[in-house]
Amino acid sequence: MRCLYRICFAYLLLPFMMFCGCGAFGRCEATQQMTPLLIAVNDAPVPFRGSDGLVHLVYELWLTNMSSGEADVEEVEVIGDGAVLEKLDTTGVSHHLQPAGLRESSEVLARGTQSILFLNVVLPNGTQIPKQLLHRIKAHYSAAPPGQQEFVESGGATTPDLQPVMEISAPLRGDGYISADSCCESTRHMRAAMPINGRVYVAQRYAVDWEQLDASNRIYSGPREKLESYTIFGKPVYAVADGVVAVVVTGLPEQTPGKYPANISIEEADGNSIIEDLGGHHFACYAHMQSASIRFHRGDRVKRGQIIGLVGNSGNSVAPHLHFHVMSSELSLASNGLPYQIDEFKITGATPGTKAFDEAEEKGEPITVTPVSPPRVVRDSLPLDQLIVSWTPR
Structure with a gap:
């Protein structure tokens, strides 16, 4: 037993050796394969329909490098019921892999560290939602002996969560609204993995910051630091469904647009806000409203389409907008x-993307909009990122 222990322990120090040698001793039949990369899914994806008409599976793949050197992730395949649904090469991985606790992406896993691969698997029309997802990852390990540095590993099996997707009405009314930082490639919300109460949550996975264009395709016209310069400031916010007020935060001041707030606590991050219990373990968050506009208390009932506040710029906000998730x-x-x-x-148009939107907002310039003509009517879908959207009451 002493000799066997030493042999296996030596192999643990070289995580690229494939077997522990049980067969040579005739003591076990099962193969023991080293897996230097630990692969896991904490929250199974809930399939939903996006405004592109396709079904999306959005979730995070947690990767832990247990080797003593760097691991370069070269390829990731998402496999559903045996078929490859998504394939990321080195460039794709570098855009979606984020070291835990950081907001910069990298395809390199440092030794003894954990990273998160943010995935948006889009199912082609007619594709059945898979019963199981599995992930096959090819990586290059710098600490491995020559000739053994390429390693392919499978793991992170998960079953899509087929819970019903909540259908709601719009939280705003009118024209020219931009679905800023919405699903499914934006880094601000989709990648906001936060350690809270001893666990990492991605509460804002499907969040959107609604802003509004004026007739000149500007977010604001006039002094940037003036709240009233923003088209969306003061617009009514509507309850998206019948429900009960679960949380109310009021009394917080408006922030000065263009300046990042300092020393904002977790409790004040959403600013003046309402969290509505929609039932079925679904809660809607309406954030950054004007304090005096909120006249509800915990336990109050609200009706779908009822005005619950006005758009403001309170809390952790750099410009007036409605944050919703x-x-x-x-x-x-x-x-x-x-x-x-x-x-x-x-859908009446689309912007060139988040970078162009941010630059136009910072400079107060019109943003380039690619019109959709005639406007495309979309039903029972989640608005994807950087769309120009109009709503009318139903």
């Missing part, structure tokens, strides 16, 4: 972010 509990950060589908809206 749906989650699994009344805690805006210690929750699992859940998809939702808005009953009907019109």
Whole structure:
């Protein structure tokens, strides 16, 4: 037993050796394969329909490098019921892999560290939702002996969560709204993995920051630091469904646009806000409103389409907007972010992307909009990122 222990322990120090040698001793039949990369899914994806008409599976793959050197992730395949649904090469991995606790992406896993691969698997039309997802990862390990540095490993098996997707109405009314930082490639919300209460949550996985264009395609016209310069400031916010007020935060001041707030606590991050219990373990968060506009208390009932406040710039906000997301509990950060589908809206255009939008907002310049003509009516879908959307009451 002493000799066997030494042999196996030596192999543990070289995690690229394939077997522990049990067969040579005739003492065990099962193969013991080293897996230097630990692969796991903490929150199974909930399939939903996006405004592109396709079904999306959005979730995070947790990767832990247990080797004594760097691991370069070269390829990731998402396999559903035996078929490859998504394939990321080195470039794709470098855009979606984020070291735990950081917001910069990298395809390199440092030794003894954990990273998160943020995935958006889009199912082609007619594709069945897979019963099981598995992940096959090819990586190069610098600490391995020559000739053994390429390693392919499979893991992270998970079953899509087929819970019903909440159908809601729009939280705003009118034209020219931009679905800023919405699903499914934006880094601000989708990658906001936060350690809260001893667990990592992605409560804002499907969050959106709604902003609004004026007739000149500007976010604001006039002095940037003036709240009233922003088209969306003061617009009514509507309850997206019948429900009960679970949390109310008021009394917080408006922030000065263009300046990042300092020393914002977790409790004040959403600013003046309401969290509404929609039932079925679904909660809607309406954030950054004006304090005096909120006249509800915990336990009050609200009706779909009822005005619950006005758009403001309170809390952790650099410009007036409505932050909205749906989650699994009344805690805006210690929750699992859940998809939702808005009953009907019109897509009238699209921006070139987040970078162009941010630059236009910072400089106060018109943003380039690619019009959709005629406007495309979309039903029972989640608005994807950087769309220009119009809503009318139903």
